[in-house]
Amino acid sequence: MTIDPSLWILVVLFFVIIAAIYSAVGFGGGSSYLAILSLLGFSFFFIRTNALLCNLVVVSASSFLFYKNKIISFKDVLPFIVASIPMTFIGASLRLDESIFFVLLAITLIGSSFSLLWQTFLNKKENQKIIKYPYYISYVLGASIGILSGLVGIGGGVFLSPILNHLKWGKPMKIAGLTAFFILANSISGLLGLVINKTFEYSLFSTIPLLFAVFIGGQIGVRYSIKRNNSKWIKIFTAVLVLIVGIRILFLRGVEYFF
16 A cells, blocks of 8 residues: 555654553553554554554553553553453454444444543542452453454553543552553454464554654653653543544444445
C-alpha cells in the first residue's frame, strides 16, 4: 500500500502523541493505533499485527519503569497474567470476518471510553479506600479481558483499568502499573497467536517508523506520569479520543456489516 509521504509523517507524529498520552496511565495505545491504521485503509492483518507490536514497545518500557520505581510487584500482576495469556492466544487465533471485526472494535472502543469517563468523574477522591478481593476475582477478570483483547487485537488496558478503578482495587498509579504489565503479557500472547496462524503481517518501511515513534512517545508519557503522579486529565483526554475514533470506525468501516 502506498501513502503520501507528508500524510505518513503526520501519522508517525500522531503515534508519538498517542503513545505519550496512553503510557501515562499504563496503556499501550493499541485501540487508537488500530483506529488510525484502519482509517488509512491498511489490510486487516497488518492492522492487528502493528497495533500489537506498538503496544509491546510502549508497555515494555513502561512496565520496567513502574517496576523499577516500586509502584507494582509481580505478586500483584501474576494472577491477571496467568489467566489472560491463554485466553488472549485463543482470541487472537480466531479468524473473524473483517466487517464483524470492525463492528466489534467500534463497540469496544465506545464502551471503553464511557467506562473510563465514568470512573474518572465518579472517583473524585484521590485517597479512596482500597478494597481487597479474593484472588479468584483477578483470575476471572484476567481471563475475560484476555479473550476479548485477543479478538480485537489490543492489550486490554482500556478494559482493565476502568474496572479496577471502579472496584477500588488500588491507587490509580498502582493500577496504571498493573495495566502496563497486563498489556505486555497480552500483546506477546496475541502476537504469538498471529504468527502460529500465519496472519502476522508487517512492512519494514511502515512498521519501523511506527515502532520508533511509539517508543519515544511512551518514554515521555510514563516518565511524566511517575514524576507528577496525577493522571486524571490524561484519562479524560484518552476517553474522548477513544470515543471519537470508535464512532468513526463504526460509521466508516463497520456500517457495511449492516447493509
